[in-house]
Amino acid sequence: MSYILALDQGTTSTRAIIFDGDLRVVSVAQEEFPQLYPASGWVEHDPEEIWRTVLTTVQTALGTAGLDAKDIAALGITNQRETTVVWDRVTGVPIHNAIVWQDRRTAPACAALHAAGHEAMIAARTGLLLDPYFSGTKLAWLLENVPGAAERALRGDLAFGTIDSYLIWQLTGGKVHATDATNAARTLLYDIGRNAWDAEICALLNVPMGLLPEVKDCADDYGVTDPALFGAEIPILGVAGDQQAATVGQACFTPGMMKSTYGTGCFALLNTGAERVASQNRLLTTIAYRLDGQTTYALEGSIFIAGAVVQWLRDGLKVIAQAAETQGLAEAADPAQGLVLVPAFTGLGAPYWNPDCRGAVFGLTRNSGPAEFARAALESVGLQTRDLLEAMRADWGSAAEGVLRVDGGMAASDWTMQFLADILGAPVDRPVVTETTALGAAYLAGLKAGICPPPDQFAARWALERRFTPALPRAERNAKYARWQRAVQAAMAV
Ligand SMILES: Nc1ncnc2c1ncn2[C@@H]1O[C@H](COP(=O)(O)OP(=O)(O)O)[C@@H](O)[C@H]1O
């Protein structure tokens, strides 16, 4: 039996998951690592700590499964996207902590680029907007602020990468400096139409192009792991950003298919096929996957706070001890109160892109308690998704009217998923396998290794666990959504 190892390097934890040749989970190992907040709005990770969690989770997953590295036919990597690392090409040592996707420190740099009139050109080429979310301005910040970095970069001594790239470098003992097209598409430096790094944007950001990794397909040859690490070489054959890997894991291979992943944030991707749709509604255009040199595009809506609002109920307000308690509270809430919570804790992502907006609660009464807050928190996730779906419908017409496939930790909440179907007025499908991100990475690696079947056969194996069907009358749905829209406008006006 050939096994596939998937590494899912996420924002808060690293997971190593071993699948058998039929893509059934054999073992899972997970390790959290520290989040570093050196200043307000700044978020960093220690890349060497991330690398350590990769080594330990892989070893644990192998041990639990009773397998050796030589039993693993292929390794697939999927990762938190945009998070930026620069390291020394000789020692492999990072010159600074990684700047995480959530970090807002480059908001002034984005505003300056916007004021100078560069957004239209950058958006047309990269599919992205000028927001601190993306890697380009983070990389520019590192080169400008780490002493000596700009000179070392010009001399060719440094390498840049998103987390996938940094891990490939470490795993191959410094032999391979590569990324895949989906991760490249999140850097702000990559022309997703030409499939090439963009010299003009790099020059604008003072980024020497010698820093950049080679860009490969999602199912491709990324070298082999150093045998000293796990006892034998493992071929690295699949790479994709985590939201794109989830799109693959959810088998959204046909134009019009959509998935939404509810973890810390929420990321909805709509497959638009070979068509690179330029959003008129402040969505992102991105690469869903690139196989055999063929690019499949997606429209993406990115929400920064989804499951994180439940964490806030638990750790901030302390009204629950565990995320799952929100279900009972939401059921017990007085629906007549109609509390609206805008969870703009770190600004608003799509379609507003307002880094300065902060959270707000509307409709408080003397009777508003933990139950009403919990209900409003869960509803905020559905309402934000409706914002994304409205934008997708406006950009892509009726093709975006279909079913939404969901996954991620918060998809476990039946109440939230039913509300989601109600507020969208569209069916919400939850699959049997909710490890879709790792599954996508394993599938890509298995495809390259010749273990996994072609996409259509893989798609046929996707299995439904439960469909949530809209039950709320149309008028009520729209009235509730209109109230949400007014609340967001009011929050942004404060
Ligand atoms: N039953 C539940 N009800 C509501 N939220 C949940 C539930 N289970 C998990 N969550 C939320 O889902 C998130 C964890 O999902 P996960 O996919 O592991 O996220 P990430 O990969 O971003 O760390 C947490 O923010 C948690 O609050």
Ligand SMILES: O=P(O)(O)OC[C@H](O)CO
């Ligand atoms: O690590 P996650 O699951 O929170 O995903 C983060 C996204 O990739 C950020 O764009």
